[in-house]
Amino acid sequence: MTASILILGGTTEAYALADCLASRPGLRVMTSLAGRTANPRLPAGETRIGGFGGIPGLVDYLRQEGIAAVVDATHPFASAMGWNAAKACRSVGVPLVRLERPAWAPEREDRWTQVVDWEAAVAALQTGGSKRVFLAVGRQELAPFAGLEDIWFLIRVVTPPDPMPHFRAYELLLARGPFDLESERALLDTHRIDAIVCKNSGGEATSEKLVAARERGIRVIMRERPERPCVPLAASVAEALEWVDRTLGRGEP
Template sequence: MRVLILGGTSEARELARIASSERGLDIVSSLAGRVANPRLPVGAVRVGGFGGVEGLRTYLRENAVDAVVDATHPFAAQVSTHAATATRELDIPALHLRRPEWEQRRGDLWTRVPDLTAAVAALPGHDEPVLLTIGRQGVGAFAGCVRHRFVIRSIDAPSAPLPPRYKLLLARGPFTVDEELVLMSRHRIGVLVTKNSGGEQTEAKILAARTAGLPVIMVDRPPLPAGARAVDAVPDAVEWLREVASEHVR
């Protein structure tokens, strides 16, 4: 059974590693190609977009894909929507693998907002500089913020317009809590703006902000497509693949 795994997340890589050792599964992982030097999963890999829903439909048909696991970043809403639409139209079994989101705990000073536009609107009243850890694609939302200084951290340099006053830090995690505390102290960060990506890989900044009493503007996740079947752990995705594979051979 040929399986297409969408996403360059740690969960996608773990799923590819485990599923590649499963008998009867032919695994292909697809990466968007937005990171210059991505961590590659085990097995066959394709890099680049599909060209919207039509392009994905064409790929699924021409490559005889039997099942799709959307393990993209929780904020890759467009890819998830395209995957749900294409698989539904072609009657291909599909699953969305999403790590659990972070939950606000005692000591957290969160302002929850629905999107980046609302995050910009929430900045007044917060001290500067603003630490942005939202990925390079979202930085353009803050380009018009002339009253705040920013520290922008991303793996690759943003291509979108940047705010007038900023310092760019190019770094790839995961980072420790101590490293995040040092960064926040060294740059005298006034507020952290981040997305509720969830997972342990990038949680250190949340723990550090809690320890330091630093306010956080937390961007909520976009919803999954209506009717989507979803799990939040790799073992559950593996079990789903086994179930689909057993139906496939009948």
């Protein structure tokens, strides 16, 4: 009998999990992508693109597709989807696990200012005297910083913002990780960066900028992760695979 697994995806871990599960017999693997990226890389198995229509839409989808288990492998800052998934799965009795990479933690030499929102990050920049800031917050969250007219920004995004907020002085860098340490060192040095603003996304793909900042004593303004619902957690793809096996009553493939 075939069991249907829904992966709420978009992250590196989601793609890796789909690769592992799609090769297993007796499993139908479906990955849902939010659709915010043009021409996204398609994961193994089946793919659906776009929102569900809130909690009611997700409930209908779980029932119509006969989903046996859900893995929420969305980005650590995709909090709305996380809450919707928890409520929808609870209402129809479908098991749910959250696959979430561990958060970054500051080391002794780091100069981190941890903030809960972008308003606090803006205030930290205003009081910290930064003049050349590396902004790595994603293309949809640039607007709060556009009013800081006495700061030059290096803005790194995967795809161009549309519309682009009005920054007085900036350079737009289109690039997709992972980024190695040497290139991050060169980036900070070439642009004379004195502060970095980013999210605590965790993982290795974009962590080298933090190492380079530590080496140079550069200040990092780090947005903390939003609150998530209390659901079972898997810190790695291997742990998520073990959870799937336990949940579906399957042994090792």
